[in-house]
Amino acid sequence: MIVRPVTEADLPVLEERWPVPGGVHAGHLRAQQYDGATFLAAWSGEEPAGSAMVQWGGPVGSAAREAFPDAVEINHLQVREEHRGRGVGTAIIAAAEELCRERGRRQVAVGVGLDNDGAARLYERLGYRRTGVVDTSEYDWVDGDGAVHHEVERDELLVRDL
Template identity: 40%
Template sequence: MLITQCQQADVALLEEHLPSPSRTSFHAQRFARQGVGTSTYLVAWLADRPVANAEIRWNGCAATEVRQAVPNCPEINGLSVTEPLRGGGIGTALIRHAERLAVERGVQRIGLGVDDDGNPRAAALYARLGYRPVVRYLDRWSYTAHDGEVHDIEDPCVFLAKELTSAPTPDLGVRVQ
């Protein structure tokens, strides 16, 4: 497996293999934020195919509750691994890579949100990696589906955070570019 920072040419491949549910590409939006320096968009590859992605939002979670509870805490956002490959260590590798990038920037804490009840496997992974609950919040976002219908989403979530050390756990068997 290889983890890279997203490049312009990767956006179309991401859309092909990990399609956005909306007319506007989530991948293009994440790449645009990376372009202005507010995030880093990571892509995990097997051979020449993207199989997972995650965005580090350097300016933190958008939810007011989270910003008040953990100010100046970057957020690992939108972590996604293709269904047949979940549980194989790819999500762990992406999180560890994000943690390393945060440490390189001098960040002392990083966090992420997880569905309050809907994603027990992810919650177990985050706990295993040292993330601890900080605050409950509603993750609010919207998108326009391919059929033109607007969907306003409110997901009850828990924001988890982890204190970082200067020497995060290495990724074994993962190449990074």
């Protein structure tokens, strides 16, 4: 399995092999082109297994940004269900941290849903510490039937010094 930044040429492959409604992959690619982010994907051969965004401009949440303005934030981490529990998430985080080191950035942050104990456990095992800094985010997503769902999520920031 390899983890690398997504290119324009990967987009049709991603959309065909990992269909996500709402143009999510294309949106992430645009953010990489225009908004100071890196769109990382993990590939098992030709098969996309997961992805994440690396936000070079720092944490997106206002409380997180205020408390850790110099941190690089990893967000939108997602591993496809059938690929979970095999180290893909760990590999994506390691790749994001390596990019940070290459750019001389020394602090990495992730926001974890207050009810997402599994993900928090994974991050703590990888050296991230809880900070008690919590932000609320709201977003819409579209399911496979085209229905729009509105989510309100409360995330705690976890931080690792590299």
